[in-house]
Every structure is written in structure tokens, then in C-alpha cells.
Amino acid sequence: MYTSAQQAAPVRMTVYPILIAISMGHLLNDAMQAVVPALFPILESSMNLSYMQIGWIAFTLNMTSSVLQPVVGLFTDRRPSPYFLPLGMAASLLGMVGLALAPSFLFVLLSVLLVGLGSAVFHPEGARVVYFAAGERRGFAQSIYQVGGNTGNALAPLFTALVFVPFGQKGAGWFTMVALLGIMILSRVSRWYSHKLEQREKDRAQKTAVKLEGQERRRVLFALILLIFLVFTRSWYSAGISNYYQFYLTQYYHISIREAQLYLFIFMIAGAIGTFVGGPLADRFGKKNLMLFSTVGTAPFALLLPHLPLGWALPALFLAGFILSLSFSTFVVYAQELLPGNVGMASGLIVGLAFGMGALGAVVLGKIADTYTLKSLMWMCSFLPLLGVLTYWLPKDKGRSAALGH
Template sequence: MHTNVEQGARAHTTVYPILIAISVGHLLNDAMQAVIPALFPILEASMDLSYTQIGWIAFTLNMTSSILQPIVGLFTDRHPSPYFLPLGMAASLLGMAGLAFAPNFLFVLLSVLLVGLGSAVFHPEGARVVYFAAGAKRGFAQSIYQVGGNTGNALAPLFTALVFVPFGQKGAGWFTIVAMIGIIVLFRVSQWYSRKLEQKGHARKQGSVSKVAQKERNHIISALSLLIFLVFARSWYSAGISNYYQFYLIEHYDVSIREAQLYLFVFMIAGAIGTFVGGPLADRFGKRNLMLFSTLGTAPFALSLPYLPLGWVLPVVFLAGFILSLSFSTFVVYAQELLPENVGMASGLIVGLAFGMGALGSVVLGKIADTYTLKSLMIMCSFLPLFGILTYWLPKDRRSALDR
């Protein structure tokens, strides 16, 4: 009895050193992914690539890193693999070395494939580490983890300016050092994770795992499908702003390219702040409540954005990015608690498949802008946060197996 009490206490304890370490790993992993779009201008000039070939590079990265995540997650749910974390980083190391010395387009694609594979392997197991290390603060823990990834992605413009402009394609070689640091950090995390799995296995032998009834399973599938749709909608809105709003500013307000970047940076930095703030709010006020507020609460700002005078754009862009991102980590935690025995697959479905496919929606949005006008695209995007009303039909927050 005393042992069970101790195990329960440990299950509710937040392990901050592990959370910080896996967040650093997430930063390094996503920073290496950010190397690829940062390299686009260099590769386009040095290899004389067409925009179609650039598109294929982006497609290869997105397809590999996103679509494989739920598949890897399903495998690791059945066969937890702590040392997939450093192995994934090793694949990214090989990809970085390949990018630095790639002689042609096909070699670039192969290198990008390795980086995408490394990312697909890292994310499901990384999310499971966060799940175990979170204790009772799941939302806050997921925020720490996701802020690492968001920061890594946001470094892309700095990579272009500080690394690839002076060093060219060979500048990618510097990121093999980043990968080596990541391998060391993640190896230590894997050791802790391996011990945690042994404890979990021992606890399961002492207790029993209840089977989910068919009716309950149908409710879970419905809720997960709705959750993925909501992530699609918010991701498409974010892609519309991130990829095309700068062109709208240049065309509609006659601002310079440099000035337009400021508005985009404000949107992205607001998103990073919102991601960090949102986790503790979800822990306090409920995940479904925060998702409803975040998605639907963005709508007034999104709907007004295409029509505002320039002086109002900066604060509204900040508020839209901040409120939209409050639920970034909460979607992942909610999916994990829907599928407590399939944490890796749940994380892969939200972080990988849903967010990845949402990002690929930028191709569709670009076609809309080409066929109609940028203003038409911005107006159409502004209605996407209204889908947040569907959050009301999600089930109320459930406690996971670790909380019981």
C-alpha cells in the first residue's frame, strides 16, 4: 500500500530537468528542420533550381516529417523505444552533412529525407517523455516542450542572414555540431525514459488495464476526428498569415519588404508567447474551455484584419497570433488524454499529420491568391477561426490513466 502511494506521488510530480532537456532537444531538432527553408535562396542560386524543384524539397520535408509521425507513434505505443530519440537526431546529423556537400538536386532530396525521418522519429517519443515528466501539469509541460520547437522554427531567418549568406551551402555543415549536442542531450533523456518505462511496466503487473467499451471507443474516434479538423482550420489560418499576409501588406498598404517582415515577426513572436502562456491556463480553466476561447476568440481579430487602417494592424496581428496560439499545446494534451494508451500516435496525429497537412494547405491558399486576389485570400482565411465554435461539441476534459 505504501509503495502504491509513493508511485502515485511520483506520477503527479513534474520533472523539470527532463522537461527542459527534451525542450532543448525539440529546439535543436526543429532548428535543423528550419535549415532547409533557410537554404532555399542559396540552393536556388547555386544549383539553378526552379520554383517547382524548391516545392519538391519542401514537399519531401513535410511529407516525411509529418505523415510518418502517427505511424512511428503507433509503433512506439506498442514497442516503446527510448533510444529512438538520439537515433532520430543521428539521422538529422547525416542529413545536415549531406546538405552541406550535396552536388545535385537528387542528393539534396535524399538529405532532406533523412532530416524529415529524424524529425518523425523524434516527435512521438519526445511527446511521450513530456507526458511522463509532466506530472499533474500536463498543459504547462507541453507548453515548455512546444516553445522549444517554436523557437527552433523561428530561427530560420537568422540562419539565412548569419550562416548561409556568408558560408553558402557548406554552412549546413555547422549544424552537424548542433546534431551532436542533441544526441548527447537526448541520450541522457533516453536513460531516464528507459527507467520510467520499467517503473510503468512494474506498476501494470500490480494492477489491471481496463478495456475500452465499443461505445466509448466510438466517442473517442468522433472526438479525435473533430479535433483534427479544428487543428486543420487553425493551421490553415496560420499558414495564410505566415506565408501571404506580408505580400498583402506590400500590395495593399504599400509598405516595404523589410517593414512587412516586422508584422510577420510580431505574429510569430506573439504565437511563441501564447504557446507558453496557454498551457498553465489550460491546467487551471480546462482544456476544452481554452481551445474554445482560443479558436473562436481569434475570430473578431481575424475578421477585421483585412479591412483595418495600417495603424491598427500591428496590435491586432499580435492579439490574433497570441490568442490563436494559446491552445497550441492544449490540442496535443487533449488528444493524449483521449488515447492514454496511445500517446505516441495521438501526438503524431496532432503535431505531425494535422499540423503538417495544415501547413501543406499553403499550396491551396497560394492557388486561391493566384486565381483571385490576395485580398480575396485574406478575407477567406479570416473566416477559418469561426470553425472554433465546433469545439463546443468536444467531450469535457477527461482524466488520463496516470491521473487515476
């Protein structure tokens, strides 16, 4: 069984330089993803895009990475590929060039496709590097890794205000330098990762140790489906805020696009802080407990947000973003414990498929905004965190044997 395999494994030390380096790579990767929503106000104006077309851009970005991440993860579980890390960054570099020069909506979609492909290639191998470097502090290590990505995403409003408002669409060209820096950092991480793979043959041993039969398999499948659904609903709420709240602010509170970016930045940077804090809390209080608190605890602030005066919106956004993101890294670690022999696929299912499928919400929410109003959209989004009560039915998380009820 898995627990005996764990007991037989030597205690591993946490490799902080690698965790910091892969977190920095995650930050740079997700910063380039953040360029896409940061361009939304510019593209909406310059190309006369509808809210639904904006939703299709977000959908293309996230669906590319979401569909491919578990596929890449399954492939690399069988054949780990350290140099996928800088290769993914190279694909994003090409996407930045395309966005800077895109003359039409279709060309924007093709460029965004490259950025999504780069993300899909990066994330599963990045998660495996974290797994190897984590030692016994998996929640904390995953937080270090994920806070890089969340911080990169949080920069989107600043990119809009500081780069794209003054320089327009061509400002995306500056991010080719970000991609080059990422390639250099991830090339060094890949060398460490390659040496680590030469020293270890544990993946194959774990796969033989975790074969499931009968009731065990059904329980793991139930837990995984419920986990993906919970992440899916969280993603729909985040999509509503990150893609459309800026338009809500400009339309109903009559503030400028530049001013609206501050509100998005507060929500996103609160998410980065919450991600960092959440990992150690999960290690201490349990993953299921933290996931339940995080999802349900967001609901009061989400429900209040559409009805608050502008002065109260900032603290409500901060608290909603902070509490919601406490469990961000915990969902990944929980999935890895359910599928310990398939770390890449587990990470791809949560970070990729579940979060990316949530981007389907960007299209649906855009259609709602076009058909009804932005106020109706915000009102509907505010109820999504209430679905977090379903976390109660997840199995306990004391390793996989506990998750299976043993």
C-alpha cells in the first residue's frame, strides 16, 4: 500500500533554492498569461469587441492549457521531460510577439493559443519539480510555487495601467524580455531536475504501489470528481471578478479604466498572499478543513460586493480574494495524495483542467453580461462560493489510506 511505501521512503530535505527558482519561473509564466486579460480594455476599444468576444479570448487561453495540461501530465508521468520547462516559456515568447502585432481578433486568438500551449507544457513539470524539492513540507512547498503564479496573475491590472494604457497593444512586445529571463531560469532548474531523475526511480515504484481495486477506486474517483467540481465553481467566481468587474466599476461607479485596475490588483494580490499563507495552515489544520473554510468563508464577502458603495469595495475584494485563495495550493496537494503515482496528471487535472474548464465561465458570463446587464452578472457570480459546502463530503486527508476510509 501507499502508506508503507511512504514509511519506507527516506526523509527528504526541502530544497529551497529550487523552490524559489521554480516559483519565479511560475511568476514569469503566469505574468505572460496575465498579459491577455490586461489587454482586454485595450482590445475592446481598438477592435470594438463584445463582452462575449472577450470571453472567447479568455476561453481560448484557459481551454488550451486546461485540456492539454492533464495530457502533458500523463505523458510526463511516464516519461519525465525536464526541458519542457524552458520550451513552454519559448512558446509563450512567440505568443507575446503575436499579441503585439495582431491585426485582428482571429490573430489575437492564435497568439493566445501559443501562450496557453506554453502554460500547458510548463505546469505539470513545474509541479513535479516542486514534488521532488518539497521534502516533508508539501503544503508549504506548493504554496511557494503557487504564490509565484498568483503574483504573476495579480500583475494584470498593473500591466493595463502602466503598459497598455500608455503604449497600447504593442506594449506586449516588452514581455518577450520576460520570456527570455524565464528561459534562462528554467534551464537551470531543468538541469537540477534532470540530475534528480537520474538519482531516483521512485515514480515507477509508486505506480506499482498504488493500484486500486473495487471500492477503493470508486472512492478515489468520487473524491477527484468532487474536487474538480469545487475548483470549477471557484474558477467561475474568479473569472467573473478578473474579467468583468473592471467593466462593472467603470459602468456603475463611473471611474476610469486606470482607476479600476487598482480594485482588480487588490483582489489578485490578496489571492497571492492567501496562497502563501494557506499551505502552512493546511499542513497544520488539515487540507479538507482549510478547503471548507476557504470556499464557504468567501461567500459573505462575495454576496455583499455587488451592493456595497465604492469605498467598501476594496476591503471586501481583499478579504474575498485572500480567503478564497487560502486553499489554492491545498487543492493540488490533495489531488496528488489521491493519485501519488501520477503527480503530473493530478496537478494537470486541478491546475489545468479544473481551473481551465472554469474559464468556460468567461464565455458564459460574457453572454450573460451582453444579454442582461453587468449588474445581473455580478449578482449571479456572488452565489457561487456557497457551493463550497460540498467540500464537507470530501474524504479525510490523512494520506491516501485515510482518504479511502482505511
